Amino acid sequence: MQEMEAVIGLEIHVEMNTETKIFCGCRTAFGAETNTQVCPICLGLPGHKPVLNQKAVEWHAKAALALNCEIAPYVQFDRKNYFYADLPKGYQISQFFYPMGINGHVDIEVNGETRRIRIRQIHLEEDTGKLLHMGNITASPSSLVDFNRAGVPLLEIVTQPDVRNAEEARLFLQKLRTIIQYTGVSDCKMEEGSMRCDANVSVRPKGSDILGQKTELKNMNSFRAVTRGIDYEIPRQIDLVLDGEEVIPQTRHWDEAKGVTRAMRTKYLATDYRCFPDPNVPPFKNDPAWVEEIRQSLPELPDARYARLVKEDGLPPYDAEVITASKAMADFYDQTVALVKEPKTVSNWLMGEVGRCLNTAGKEIQETALTPKHLAELLGLVKKGVITGKIAKDVMDEMFRSGQDPETIVKEKGLVQIADQSELDPVIDRVIQANPKVVEDFHAGKDRALGFLVGQVMKETRGKANPQMLNELLRRKLQG
Amino acid sequence: MLNDARIGRLHELLESRQISAEELITAVLERISTLETTLNAFITITPEQALADAQTVDASIARGEAIGPLAGIPVALKDNICTEGVRTTCGSRMLEHYVPPFSAVAYERLRQAGAVLVGKSNMDEFATGTTNKNSFFGATANPWSPDHIPGGSSGASAASVAARQVCLSIGSDAGGSVRVPAAHCGVVGLKPTYGLIPTDGLAECAPSLEHLGPLTLDVTGCALALQVLTAGEDYTAYLGRDIRGLRIGIPQEYLEQADPQVRSLFDSAVQMLTGLGAEVEETSLPHTQSAPASYFTISAAEAFSNLSNFDGVRFGHRAEARHLHEMYRKTRTEGFGPDLRRRLIFGTLALSADHYEEYYLNAQKIRTLVCRDFDQAFSKFDLLLTPTVPTPPPAASLGQDELEMRLQGRYAMPANLAGIPALSLPIGFAGELPVGLQLLAPSLGEGTLLSAAYALEQLVGFYRHASKI
Numbered sequence: 001m002q003e004m005e006a007v008i009g010l011e012i013h014v015e016m017n018t019e020t021k022i023f024c025g026c027r028t029a030f031g032a033e034t035n036t037q038v039c040p041i042c043l044g045l046p047g048h049k050p051v052l053n054q055k056a057v058e059w060h061a062k063a064a065l066a067l068n069c070e071i072a073p074y075v076q077f078d079r080k081n082y083f084y085a086d087l088p089k090g091y092q093i094s095q096f097f098y099p100m101g102i103n104g105h106v107d108i109e110v111n112g113e114t115r116r117i118r119i120r121q122i123h124l125e126e127d128t129g130k131l132l133h134m135g136n137i138t139a140s141p142s143s144l145v146d147f148n149r150a151g152v153p154l155l156e157i158v159t160q161p162d163v164r165n166a167e168e169a170r171l172f173l174q175k176l177r178t179i180i181q182y183t184g185v186s187d188c189k190m191e192e193g194s195m196r197c198d199a200n201v202s203v204r205p206k207g208s209d210i211l212g213q214k215t216e217l218k219n220m221n222s223f224r225a226v227t228r229g230i231d232y233e234i235p236r237q238i239d240l241v242l243d244g245e246e247v248i249p250q251t252r253h254w255d256e257a258k259g260v261t262r263a264m265r266t267k268y269l270a271t272d273y274r275c276f277p278d279p280n281v282p283p284f285k286n287d288p289a290w291v292e293e294i295r296q297s298l299p300e301l302p303d304a305r306y307a308r309l310v311k312e313d314g315l316p317p318y319d320a321e322v323i324t325a326s327k328a329m330a331d332f333y334d335q336t337v338a339l340v341k342e343p344k345t346v347s348n349w350l351m352g353e354v355g356r357c358l359n360t361a362g363k364e365i366q367e368t369a370l371t372p373k374h375l376a377e378l379l380g381l382v383k384k385g386v387i388t389g390k391i392a393k394d395v396m397d398e399m400f401r402s403g404q405d406p407e408t409i410v411k412e413k414g415l416v417q418i419a420d421q422s423e424l425d426p427v428i429d430r431v432i433q434a435n436p437k438v439v440e441d442f443h444a445g446k447d448r449a450l451g452f453l454v455g456q457v458m459k460e461t462r463g464k465a466n467p468q469m470l471n472e473l474l475r476r477k478l479q480g
Numbered sequence: 481m482l483n484d485a486r487i488g489r490l491h492e493l494l495e496s497r498q499i500s501a502e503e504l505i506t507a508v509l510e511r512i513s514t515l516e517t518t519l520n521a522f523i524t525i526t527p528e529q530a531l532a533d534a535q536t537v538d539a540s541i542a543r544g545e546a547i548g549p550l551a552g553i554p555v556a557l558k559d560n561i562c563t564e565g566v567r568t569t570c571g572s573r574m575l576e577h578y579v580p581p582f583s584a585v586a587y588e589r590l591r592q593a594g595a596v597l598v599g600k601s602n603m604d605e606f607a608t609g610t611t612n613k614n615s616f617f618g619a620t621a622n623p624w625s626p627d628h629i630p631g632g633s634s635g636a637s638a639a640s641v642a643a644r645q646v647c648l649s650i651g652s653d654a655g656g657s658v659r660v661p662a663a664h665c666g667v668v669g670l671k672p673t674y675g676l677i678p679t680d681g682l683a684e685c686a687p688s689l690e691h692l693g694p695l696t697l698d699v700t701g702c703a704l705a706l707q708v709l710t711a712g713e714d715y716t717a718y719l720g721r722d723i724r725g726l727r728i729g730i731p732q733e734y735l736e737q738a739d740p741q742v743r744s745l746f747d748s749a750v751q752m753l754t755g756l757g758a759e760v761e762e763t764s765l766p767h768t769q770s771a772p773a774s775y776f777t778i779s780a781a782e783a784f785s786n787l788s789n790f791d792g793v794r795f796g797h798r799a800e801a802r803h804l805h806e807m808y809r810k811t812r813t814e815g816f817g818p819d820l821r822r823r824l825i826f827g828t829l830a831l832s833a834d835h836y837e838e839y840y841l842n843a844q845k846i847r848t849l850v851c852r853d854f855d856q857a858f859s860k861f862d863l864l865l866t867p868t869v870p871t872p873p874p875a876a877s878l879g880q881d882e883l884e885m886r887l888q889g890r891y892a893m894p895a896n897l898a899g900i901p902a903l904s905l906p907i908g909f910a911g912e913l914p915v916g917l918q919l920l921a922p923s924l925g926e927g928t929l930l931s932a933a934y935a936l937e938q939l940v941g942f943y944r945h946a947s948k949i
Contacts, residue, residue, distance in 0.1 A: 040582050044789040046575070046683035046796075047562040047584060079785050081831070083808050090788020143804075145793065274831035276840060279688035279782055 004241065005206040006234045007214075008163035008199055012176065014155040014186045015127060015194040016059055021151035022126050023050030023093070023281075028153075030192055034132070034146040042151035044088030050280050052077075056153040057100075059185045060124045061286075061294045063155055064101025066183045066301055067119055067176070071291045075100045076283035080273040085143060086129040088150050094125035096275040098283070106179065107303070108171040117172045118160040127152040155185070161200070161211065166230035170223055173197060174325075178302050182327045190222050197226050202247065203237040212237070213247040217261055220254045229254040233261050305330055313343035322351055328366040335372035340379050349375065353393055357400040369403025378406040390463050391415045419466040421473065424457070427465075428474055431456045442478055450474065481507050482644040486943060487553055487701035490647060494552045497541065501534035501552030505596055508554040512598065512645045518626055518949055519643060521636035523559045523617045524567050525599040530554070533596045540594070549704040551594030556646040558637050559600040560607060561692070562681040563587055570683050571603040571615040571633075574790050574797045574815030584681025586650060586692050586709055593708040598646060602636035606685050606787065607652055608820045609633050610660050610888045613880055616817060621876070622664060623947035624913055628873040631661030631888065634695065638665035641695050642914075642947045648705050649695040652679075654686045655775050656868075656892025658693040659904035663868035663916025666906040666942060668702045668933070669695045671892075673923045674899030677709045685783035685823075689775070689896045697943045699905070699934040706926065718927040719934040724757030726932060729861035733768035734891050739871040741910035746867050749907045749917050752939045753865070758932070763861065765853040768894060770846045775893040777830050777843035783820075784827025790815060819880065851898045854922070862928055864920040866891050872910035891918060901926050905933045906942040914942070 021028055024041035041048045061071055078096035101122030107114050129147040133140035157176070163169050177188040177195060188195040202214035217233055220226045232254075237247050252261040277283070300308070302324050309320035309330075324330045329350065336346045354375070358365060378399065382392045387410055398409045410416060418424055431453055432439055442449035450471075457470055481490075481499060493499045509527050516522060537552040557563060560570045562580040569575045587597070604614040612635025613619040620636040622628040623643040630639040634651025638661035641649045651658040653671040662669025670693045677692040684690040694705035703715035730750065735743065754760050792798035792811035799810030816824070830839035857864060869888050895902035900923050904916040921929045937943075 040580075043794055045580065045582075045794070046568070046570070046578070046789070047560075047580065047582075047681040049678075049680045081785050081788060083788065083791060085791075085793050085804060088789065088794065090791055091785050272833045274785070274828070274833075274836075276781060276785070276831055276836075279686070 002242070003206040004203050004238045006164055006230075006237075007161045007202050007204060007211060008165075008169060008230065009161040010157075010159045010163060010169060010172065011198045011200070012157040012173070013196040014063075014157065014180060014188060016056055016153040016155065017184065017186050018053060018055050018059065018153055020053060022053045022056050022124070022153035023151055026151065030194070032148055034144075035148060037148040038150070042088065043147055044090070050093065052281055053153060056124060058294060059153075059183075060100055060122070060155060061291065062183050062298060063180055063185045064104065064122045065291075065295050066179050066298055067101070067104040067106060067122065067157070069101035069104030069119060069122055071286055072098060072100050072102055074098055074283065074285055077278045077281040078275045079278045080275050082271065082273055084128070085145055086131050086150070088129065088147060092126060092128065093278050093281060094156075095123035097277070099123035100286070106172060106175050108168065108175050110168055110171060115162075115168060117162045117168070120158045120160050122155055122157045125154050125156060126150070127154045161202075165234070166227040169199065169230055170227050173223060173226060175302070178325055178327070182299055182301055184299075193221075196221075199226065199230055199233075201230060201233045201237065203234060203241060212241070213249045215247065215249065215261075216251045218251060218253055218264070219256075221256070225254055225256055228259060229261060232259065236261070299327070309333075309343070313337065315343055315347055319344075319347040319351060323347060326364065328364060332365050332372055332375075336375050339372065339376035342379070345379060346375070349379065353396045354400075357396065361400070368400060370400055371403075374399050374403075374405050381406055381410060385417060385419060385466065386410065387415055387417050388463060388465075388467060391417070415464060417466050418461055418464045419469055421469070424461075424465060424470060424473055427457055427460050428470075428477055431460070432477060439478060450478075482511060483946065485644040485647050486698045487549065487647050487696060487704055488698070490553060491549045491551075491704075494537075494541065495547060501537040501541070501596065502531060504552060505530050505534040505554055505598065508598055508646060511643075512640075515623075515643055515645060515949055518621055519623060519636075519639055519645070520618050520620050521602055521640040521643070521645060522556070522599040523569055523571065523602050523615075526566055526597055529566075530596050530598045537594050537596070548593045548708070550590065550648070550708050553595050553648055554598045554646045555590055555595045556599050556601045556637060556640050556649045557584075557587060557597060558603050558634050558649070558651045560603060560652055560683045561587055561600075561650060562683060563597065563600065566597070566600065568600065568683065569617070570607075571605045571617060572816065572820070573616045575683075576616065576797065578796050580681075582681065585678040587681065589708055589711055590650070595648065595708070601634070601640060601649060601651070604633035604635070605817045605820050606683075606783070607633040607654060607657055608685065608783075608823050609880075609884065610656065611880060611883045612636055612639075612661070613876065613883070614817065614819050619876065621949075622873055622913075623949040624666060625873075625948060627876055628913060629664065629876045629883065631664035631869070631873060633657040634669075635661045635664075637695050638662050638667050638669065641665070641667045641697060643949050644946075647697070648701065650692055650709070651695055652682055652684060653691045653693050653892075653896065654684065654689040654779055655896050656889030658691075658695060659868050659892045659902060659916070659918060660888050662695055662904040663906070663918075664873035664914065666914030666916070666945065666947065667695050667697055668699055668906070668937075669693060669904045669916075670702050670706065670926075670929075671895060671902050672706065672710070672926055673901045676712075676901075676924070676926070685786055686779040687786060688782060689779055691896070699930060699937045702903070703930050706930075715926060715930055718931040721931045721935075722757070723753070723932055723935045726758040726863065726928070727861045728753060728758050728760045728932070729763035729857055729864045730760060731763050731765040731768065731857065731864055731866060733765055734866035737870045737890075738867050739910070741872060742867050742870065742915050745908040745910070745915050746917055749936060749940070750865065752936060753932070756935050756939075760865070761861070763857055763864070765850075765857060765864075765894070767846060767849040767853050771850050771894040771897055772887055772890050774843040774846035774850065774897060775889075776826075777839050778847065778897075780823045780827035781830045781840050781843075782827070784824050784831060787816075787824060847897045850894050854894070854898045854900055854920075858922040862921070862925075863932055866918045866920070868892065868904040868916040868918040872913040872915055895920055899923060901929055903929045903933050905936060905940075907936070907940050908942070912948070
């Protein structure tokens with residue numbers, strides 16, 4: 001049987017974090033009451049005139065540069081004309097003929113190999129409004145429209161058909177999200193719709209350079225949905241081809257509940273959007289000095305940061321990857337290391353205890369009360385022997401909850417380590433007296449006996465006994 | 481009071497308290513109501529607000545405050561200029577009951593200057609046409625002869641100034657819509673440099689071609705209005721200047737189809753300018769003949785897109801329908817008139833993937849050539865001089881199609897393609913009907929335009945004639 005391969009191109013929409021919309025001064029905050037963030041411009045009322053948001057253009061350049069794009073010297077906004085109730089003007093303003101970001105790429109690691117996914121273009125456009133229905137669209141007696149989202153600046157990132165499977169798509173999207181989050185241009189939350197991904201999927205005999213008929217997968221609202229959608233679609237198409245049937249070029253809707261893709265509309269006739277230059281938005285030329293200025297303003301990006309953490313901080317590659325996956329985490333790491341100068345210890349804590357707290361709380365590190373200064377202080381307390389490592393974990397829980405500094409917590413809860421022989425001696429004596437059988441076992445050469453006695457002392461001191469001192473004292477008393 | 485309704489004169493009367501703004505507005509409102517049955521120049525009249533605004537101006541004068549030249553002056557706005565709280569219809573059923581929630585910048589500036597809005601002018605539907613017959617609210621008559629058209633699409637704007645219903649009208653001009661009616665009605669009409677008057681709040685069809693412009697009885701009034709509308713310089717400073725040595729070019733392409741009566745008036749105006757010391761010379765703008773095709777294609781393409789917001793979803797007419805698609809179709813079929821629909825369909829074709837290059841792209845290339853024609857001409861000349869319209873105003877009895885076929889805007893359209901300023905000045909009569917000539921200047925050359933127009937006006941003095949109605 002002929003071996004088949006999939007050819008996948010992704011189209012990702014990313015909503016920008018700008019305070020105001022792309023052509024008017026309306027706010028962009030997510031979750032506002034319906035139709036409260038609107039004006040004559042984003043409602044497309046007669047006589048409205050758009051004014052381009054300079055910040056959106058700057059951020060567009062920033063995102064494009066971060067994704068290794070060239071910044072086109074000439075940029076033009078065009079109208080993409082079609083009727084739909086969520087589209088106020090009857091056209092969407094987008095960069096159709098002269099997009100600003102072109103010829104970029106993102107490298108991903110697949111099974112230890114670097115794969116380059118090329119980006120054809122990144123253009124800036126406006127988002128549409130949202131249709132609201134009671135229940136599902138077919139049963140609802142009416143359609144309502146919320147225009148709060150209409151005019152929110154949107155980046156559309158179009159890849160070349162370089163993706164071969166669902167895993168590559170997922171890795172690419174994660175890397176893309178990380179990079180864009182690093183630039184601060186968007187928070188890329190798929191669940192809030194600030195990042196949306198469509199996939200163009202086709203299959204062909206492996207090694208062929210002819211593209212098969214493609215379908216466009218939509219409505220994949222999470223990384224998992226993208227993976228599942230593609231994993232469903234590829235075998236569906238391969239089965240069709242191997243059965244001698246044709247793949248119908250169409251838009252297919254991912255049904256999350258049923259785990260299938262479903263045909264929405266057939267694309268035999270491509271929609272004619274009648275694109276032409278928008279006469280209301282002047283085209284502009286990009287000054288190379290301005291582009292350079294934007295380039296200089298870019299933060300250290302994930303790949304560079306990863307390399308630095310491995311090379312300069314001596315972190316294992318795995319640690320560096322986990323730490324740099326989120327800009328907030330990497331910033332937290334850098335700030336903590338600047339204070340305690342022990343990269344691996346900091347990394348262990350962030351990936352271990354801090355990670356555990358974050359998972360339990362379901363939060364990102366920037367959403368918690370924890371600060372690099374407090375973590376550094378905590379590590380300092382352990383290092384100086386003020387508290388034991390075990391106690392430190394409890395203190396971490398408390399810091400995470402309350403945002404209090406570790407010293408206060410340690411003081412208030414009386415968690416200071418007991419490293420004073422005169423305090424430990426009576427406890428050890430009591431434990432030895434109370435456990436004659438175990439002491440006998442110890443003398444009989446059973447190692448476990450010592451551990452039991454240590455445990456008993458720890459229990460009595462509520463974990464505060466300095467472990468080394470305790471071990472030493474106990475051993476001395478038993479042997480002495 | 482309204483026999484000589486030039487803005488400058490009325491301003492003097494107001495300032496010297498010989499008349500009050502309330503008296504002026506009352507007189508104007510009376511004149512409007514007397515003439516409306518014949519002229520039909522207004523879609524909406526705003527008497528209460530106008531009188532209240534006039535009283536505000538009077539109070540200001542009574543307090544001894546200095547007033548600007550437009551304070552208390554009655555103004556009409558073409559009904560595609562948005563006025564907050566006052567219905568704005570674009571001459572269309574689509575917006576029969578539409579009241580905008582915001583005002584055009586131009587209107588805000590006029591209000592700030594104390595000008596008094598008395599009503600909204602009739603117009604060809606969405607500025608589609610050069611006859612003013614193409615309005616959902618009925619045709620407007622030419623005040624010099626009701627059997628003739630006033631021109632369009634700002635026909636009623638010109639007619640109401642000529643008939644002394646107002647002293648200032650603001651029209652819009654995408655392909656001669658201010659200048660053609662100005663010529664047909666015997667008033668001064670200016671289309672300034674593209675963008676000089678902001679078009680925010682102008683519900684237009686073709687943004688790349690559209691301009692706002694004042695229509696007045698005389699050049700001085702035009703200069704006064706322009707200063708307010710542009711929030712710019714004092715254009716009256718250019719009036720009364722010596723025009724000796726001014727280099728004026730006469731592009732031959734603009735005379736080829738000119739009616740003999742128009743031609744002879746034009747020639748006499750040229751003699752006057754020569755007499756004033758201007759250096760007049762023939763020249764050529766070789767792409768003039770292609771300009772109308774370029775204009776019609778671009779304006780239709782832009783209109784197709786620009787009027788897509790009229791879908792019945794958020795405002796304006798909405799037809800009863802069973803589903804979304806039917807709602808669009810019925811709303812737009814019922815709301816838009818046949819001429820406009822035809823234009824939109826042509827625009828749809830001109831931008832379609834199969835015809836984009838043939839129509840839209842070629843039209844844009846011609847536009848570039850027309851601009852180059854002007855660039856070359858203005859390297860040799862300070863101004864260009866042409867008739868505004870090839871003929872005197874046509875009879876209203878002619879069919880709409882036949883009227884449009886006459887391409888009354890053909891001499892006006894090139895200035896819209898190039899965005900350069902152009903002014904129509906009345907220069908005499910063909911029988912009892914007015915005829916205008918057009919002055920063209922390079923971008924931001926309004927000063928030169930006004931200066932030459934004023935010099936010529938001193939000799940012609942057309943504003944001294946009163947229209948028949």
